[in-house]
Amino acid sequence: MHAQPDTTPAIDMTPAEHAAKMAGYIDDGAQRAMALGNRGPIQLDAECKLHPTIVEAYWRCGFYVFEGVVGAAELADLRQDVEETLAAAPARPDPNSSPGNPSAFGGEYAKPPYRYAKPLSDPYGGTDLNNGRHPIAMQGPTASSDAPEWTVNLLDGNLQLMDASLRLYGHPGLLAVAEAILGLDFVPYNEVTFIKEPGLGPAVAWHQDGTTHWDAKDWNEGAHGFNFMTQLYDSTPANCVWALPGTHKLGKVDFKALAAASGSDQLDGAVPMMCSAGDAVIMNRQLAHGSFANTSTERRVTLNAGFFPRSRVLNVATRKLTGEEVIYTADRIHERSRIIQLGIDARQQRFPEEAPFAYKPLVGEEEQNRWNKAARETLLKDYNLRDMFI
Ligand SMILES: O=C(O)CCC(=O)C(=O)O
Numbered sequence: 001m002h003a004q005p006d007t008t009p010a011i012d013m014t015p016a017e018h019a020a021k022m023a024g025y026i027d028d029g030a031q032r033a034m035a036l037g038n039r040g041p042i043q044l045d046a047e048c049k050l051h052p053t054i055v056e057a058y059w060r061c062g063f064y065v066f067e068g069v070v071g072a073a074e075l076a077d078l079r080q081d082v083e084e085t086l087a088a089a090p091a092r093p094d095p096n097s098s099p100g101n102p103s104a105f106g107g108e109y110a111k112p113p114y115r116y117a118k119p120l121s122d123p124y125g126g127t128d129l130n131n132g133r134h135p136i137a138m139q140g141p142t143a144s145s146d147a148p149e150w151t152v153n154l155l156d157g158n159l160q161l162m163d164a165s166l167r168l169y170g171h172p173g174l175l176a177v178a179e180a181i182l183g184l185d186f187v188p189y190n191e192v193t194f195i196k197e198p199g200l201g202p203a204v205a206w207h208q209d210g211t212t213h214w215d216a217k218d219w220n221e222g223a224h225g226f227n228f229m230t231q232l233y234d235s236t237p238a239n240c241v242w243a244l245p246g247t248h249k250l251g252k253v254d255f256k257a258l259a260a261a262s263g264s265d266q267l268d269g270a271v272p273m274m275c276s277a278g279d280a281v282i283m284n285r286q287l288a289h290g291s292f293a294n295t296s297t298e299r300r301v302t303l304n305a306g307f308f309p310r311s312r313v314l315n316v317a318t319r320k321l322t323g324e325e326v327i328y329t330a331d332r333i334h335e336r337s338r339i340i341q342l343g344i345d346a347r348q349q350r351f352p353e354e355a356p357f358a359y360k361p362l363v364g365e366e367e368q369n370r371w372n373k374a375a376r377e378t379l380l381k382d383y384n385l386r387d388m389f390i
Contacts, residue, residue: 015120015199015295018141019238022292025266026237033237033271036245039065042173050180058181059221062248062287063273069173070230070278074164074351079232081162082193082301085155089114092150100129102150110382113161115154117202119143120293123153125205125265131319133211134290135255138203138265141295151200155193157384158303159339165191165303166371166380167350169343172357174228174305177282181226182309184360187333188340189225189306190387194291196239196301201294204241206255206267209285212318212390214252221249221286224390225308229273230280232303237272238296241281241289244270248286255288265292313388320389328388336386337361341369342379 013021038061043051058064070078085106093102093116100123103112117123124130125137158165168174169191178186195201210224229241244267247253255267262268267288273281283289285306294300310333317327341362348356349371362369369379 013139013141015141015144018120018139018293019295021139022238022266022295026272029242029270029272030237030274032269033274036061036271038063039067041068042066042177044173044176048172048176050177055180058282058284061245062284063243063245064282065273065275066173066177066280066282067276068278069171069280070168072278074168075232075278077164078162078168078230078303079301081164082155082232085113085161086152086195089152091148092116100127103156108381109157109160111156111384113156114152115156116150117153118149119147119151119200120202120295122203122205122293124207125203130207131211131323133207133209134205136206136259136265138205138290138292140203141293144199147200151197151202152195153202154195156190158191158193158305159343160376160380160383163346165193166343167347168230168303169305169340170345170347170357172355174280175340175344175357175359178228178307179360181222181282182307185310186307187310187313187388188336189227189308189389190384191303191305194229194300194302194304196291196294196299198239198294198297198299201239201300203293204291206259206265206288206290208247208253208288210390212316213312219251221284222309223312224285225306225312226282226284227304227306228280228282230303230305231275231277232301233277233299235273235275235279235300235302236296236298237274239291239294239298239300240272240274241283241291241302242267242270242272243283243287243289245287247288248284253288308388308390312390316390318390332386333388334361336383336388338365338369338379339383341365342371342375345369346371
């Protein structure tokens with residue numbers, strides 16, 4: 001891999017000028033978003049099947065905003081865990097970490113949990129990082145003179161960093177949605193937290209997430225699974241993820257051509273995925289999406305948890321975003337999937353009045369996957385070394 005700059009050079013624009021440039025785009029995009037008909041509560045029938053109009057809207061648009069998924073008590077737990085995790089972050093990345101993905105260890109984990117970026121930068125756009133999946137650079141305003149040198153923009157391995165996040169992973173409504181979209185035997189991908197602090201949060205340049213099945217003969221609009229994105233604070237048009245509805249059906253999107261046609265990184269037809277705190281978006285990983293530098297005054301914290309159809313992972317040979325080659329065996333999938341069952345049990349202990357989700361591939365293995373002190377060490381510790389990427 002080529003050496004990469006760790007940030008897109010800032011252009012001569014203040015955060016306030018960037019925010020002003022976004023204003024008209026935000027108004028138009030927010031109107032388009034509200035007209036899509038793809039938001040509302042999770043609706044399950046007596047058999048826990050997702051309402052067909054939700055399924056239809058998800059496949060039509062490539063995303064759906066589930067409102068009110070996380071209640072007040074759980075939201076408070078999640079926010080507190082994020083605060084504690086961020087408070088433990090070193091102020092700057094380890095100088096020996098990759099210049100393209102500056103990161104730092106914090107505690108005992110095998111994989112660095114903290115990822116950093118320069119304030120308001122675009123770490124990926126126009127580089128060949130992440131298998132080159134971010135072809136255009138976003139506009140990078142110059143951060144204010146009192147900004148820190150680095151901002152934490154990502155936490156990796158949510159479920160071992162934050163117990164509340166493990167409990168959210170076992171959410172029966174979200175897992176029922178996963179089952180409805182991917183089938184009974186859905187498999188996990190990874191869990192990360194996107195942090196976009198006001199005046200600091202970097203851009204995530206336009207991209208599609210999938211990397212493996214684009215040229216497959218049996219490629220389809222669901223070939224690379226989806227991410228849940230649970231919002232711990234209101235997610236506004238100025239700081240949220242934007243998307244081009246319907247692009248998950250089109251194969252590889254030519255972002256350079258779209259940016260040229262649109263005249264900038266403000267792609268024509270895009271919509272913001274606005275949410276209130278406690279909402280959770282399901283987003284198809286083939287959907288064209290990205291987020292702008294956060295020049296707003298509001299923080300965004302998003303917990304991502306992704307899932308795949310098993311048929312797109314089992315015995316599949318692929319390359320991780322780092323370029324490393326890997327084959328996903330049945331054993332590996334089974335071991336990684338045990339964390340779903342662990343999350344279900346952890347949630348049941350915190351919310352005993354809730355009916356737990358039954359994850360079909362592990363029915364009968366509940367006893368081996370109980371949440372307790374031992375499981376933290378034997379099952380959860382470094383679980384994210386078994387993350388799967390397609
Ligand atoms: O949260 C963001 O700003 C970007 C999220 C994203 O690109 C992703 O989940 O793939």
